[in-house]
Amino acid sequence: MQVTMTVNGNEVSEEIEPRHLLVHFIRDQLGLTGTHWGCDTSNCGTCVVLIDGEPTKSCTTLAAMTGGHEVTTVEGLEVDNVLDPVQEGFMQCHGLQCGFCTPGMMLTARALLDSNPNPSEDVIREAISGQICRCTGYSTIVRSIQWAAEHESAVSIGSPA
């Protein structure tokens, strides 16, 4: 079947099998390997992308179901060589070690800050509670998101800090 959706602002139209999960479609068919896959049980959250701005586990969504919707992957965070404040925050505050969970963490952070520019630490922890990090530890991830909240406007209109 044919599926058409917007990915990181660009319309894509591809032939797919109905059983293809969105994570396969993004990685294998579009070649956007920033979206990771880490489990078969919908538990790890490394596959999180934004669908119409909402964090969604792309391993538990069919590509077919996403037809007509807008998808944002980690590749869509940087615009015109300017990092998203969330990306900058992860760099500044050591929000990653191996980087495996990072794409999903950053997209959830982006969606959180879009709806709540000043989240408390508890709200940040709750927002990322569906995503597992096995090496950095959550404290620096939380700090990275707080950094992004504090630098939101500064970074997005200027050049990287």
Next chain:
Amino acid sequence: MQVPAPFEYERATSVEQAIALRERLGEEARFIAGGHSLLPMMKLRLANPEYLIDINDCTELFYITEDADQIRIGAMTRHRELLDSALLAQHFPIFRDAEKVIADPVVRNRGTLGGSLCQADPSEDLSAVCATLDASCVIKSTTGERVVSMHDFHVGPYETAVGDAEMLTEIRIPLKPNGSSAYEKVERRAGDWAVVSAGAAVWMDGATIAEGRVGLAAVGANTTSIGPVSEILRGATPSEELYQQAGEAAAANCSPQTDQRGTAEYKTHLAMELTKRALRRSVTRANGQEA
């Protein structure tokens, strides 16, 4: 990476179309709502439908509204909307209690009330919530609609009253005066399924309980409400002794199994303790004190 077996995909944009598709495609077809129970099962080949009918574009199924004497919730209402609803928080705080501990925020963005009830997993939290609140389910087909109680909706584990050519469209919860409710869940880690959970609801008549209900999850085949507990509560004055008595009745009327989440003995203990806590909180809330 596990992928579902091949199937054909159809998208319905209205309830009418969804039901017509279901009728035409027959028993090999399934609806897909949030997909957060069905797709994991399909990856494991525990479900192998030949057709999936996507109902996410059935916009008429997304609502939470108040009628004269009931709250009506559309089957496609997602966990996150149930969690955020001020209307539900006002009338049935049990929803917010439960939704805070169902899965995780990302799963809650997709999973739906209708999908949860139709999945009929014995550990399903919303089935326990709806049973506690004496909800009823509206089931539609091409020939009309019928309304069944949660008791009749739940036929057994993973089995509901919804037939092959039918669709769950709405959940109705009766509004009765001076009531409140609460939910208590014990889980091994954040976002996990319940070891055991208990919902309670009470409707007061002055200082006594006019009606009380308790529903449990993860303690056996059925999550419907527990009749003997309601009998103990009817007309009784709230006290620690009453909660104890109700808790013991709840424990005596469930049949948990030993599994990786705990022993049957531990779960029976939880059934008693969580029933007590949920009842205590419901009464405190019904009396206008936040708990």
